[in-house]
Amino acid sequence: EDKVVQSPLSLVVHEGDTVTLNCSYEVTNFRSLLWYKQEKKAPTFLFMLTSSGIEKKSGRLSSILDKKELFSILNITATQTGDSAVYLCAVVPNTGNQFYFGTGTSLTVIP
Amino acid sequence: EAQVTQNPRYLITVTGKKLTVTCSQNMNHEYMSWYRQDPGLGLRQIYYSMNVEVTDKGDVPEGYKVSRKEKRNFPLILESPSPNQTSLYFCASSWDRGQPQHFGDGTRLSIL
Numbered sequence: 001e002d003k004v005v006q007s008p009l010s011l012v013v014h015e016g017d018t019v020t021l022n023c024s025y026e027v028t029n030f031r032s033l034l035w036y037k038q039e040k041k042a043p044t045f046l047f048m049l050t051s052s053g054i055e056k057k058s059g060r061l062s063s064i065l066d067k068k069e070l071f072s073i074l075n076i077t078a079t080q081t082g083d084s085a086v087y088l089c090a091v092v093p094n095t096g097n098q099f100y101f102g103t104g105t106s107l108t109v110i111p
Numbered sequence: 112e113a114q115v116t117q118n119p120r121y122l123i124t125v126t127g128k129k130l131t132v133t134c135s136q137n138m139n140h141e142y143m144s145w146y147r148q149d150p151g152l153g154l155r156q157i158y159y160s161m162n163v164e165v166t167d168k169g170d171v172p173e174g175y176k177v178s179r180k181e182k183r184n185f186p187l188i189l190e191s192p193s194p195n196q197t198s199l200y201f202c203a204s205s206w207d208r209g210q211p212q213h214f215g216d217g218t219r220l221s222i223l
Binding site: 041045088 | 115142144146151152153154155156159161167169170201208209210211212213214215216217
């Protein structure tokens with residue numbers, strides 16, 4: 001059965017710290033991995049990683065994909081209180097049409 | 112503005128009373144899906160649709176129905192709701208499977 005595991009479950013840091021969030025997956029025939037940020041309501045898209053795009057960066061956020069070891073990390077540098085959210089990882093296999101989400105990492109940034 | 116619109120946003124109802132949660136997107140997306148989000152379980156896919164008249168089960172389809180008669184609409188139907196269907200529900204769409212999904216703002220259902 002396809003599975004996505006995120007760690008840690010929750011994290012509390014101070015403003016300015018750097019954090020690393022992990023997403024490991026066991027998916028048959030990988031197609032893409034997506035990171036989302038969820039604040040009070042709807043998840044919003046951050047990055048998509050595929051075989052042809054294993055590293056993405058946007059401002060203080062960056063993500064890499066290790067297809068050999070079957071994991072991805074999301075890095076946030078110089079954290080701000082506005083980064084407080086649940087970060088979700090989703091994986092899509094090439095076979096079938098489903099998205100498989102992890103349970104998320106809850107990040108709290110303290111001023 | 113590109114958006115996915117769900118209605119209602121909140122609903123408290125009783126066991127067995129049929130209900131429908133509507134979902135509409137204005138981006139001409141092919142792929143639409145429904146998720147439920149429960150504490151400690153994350154987002155779980157209920158049903159998805161690759162295109163009009165094409166729907167398929169996700170991980171937790173029991174107790175739910177969907178239909179896709181038009182490209183923009185993908186309603187979620189609970190024929191006989193039960194308390195274990197109390198949850199936060201999200202509709203989402205994307206132009207293709209595996210591509211980033213746009214999510215609606217969610218519908219919080221409480222079944223008493």
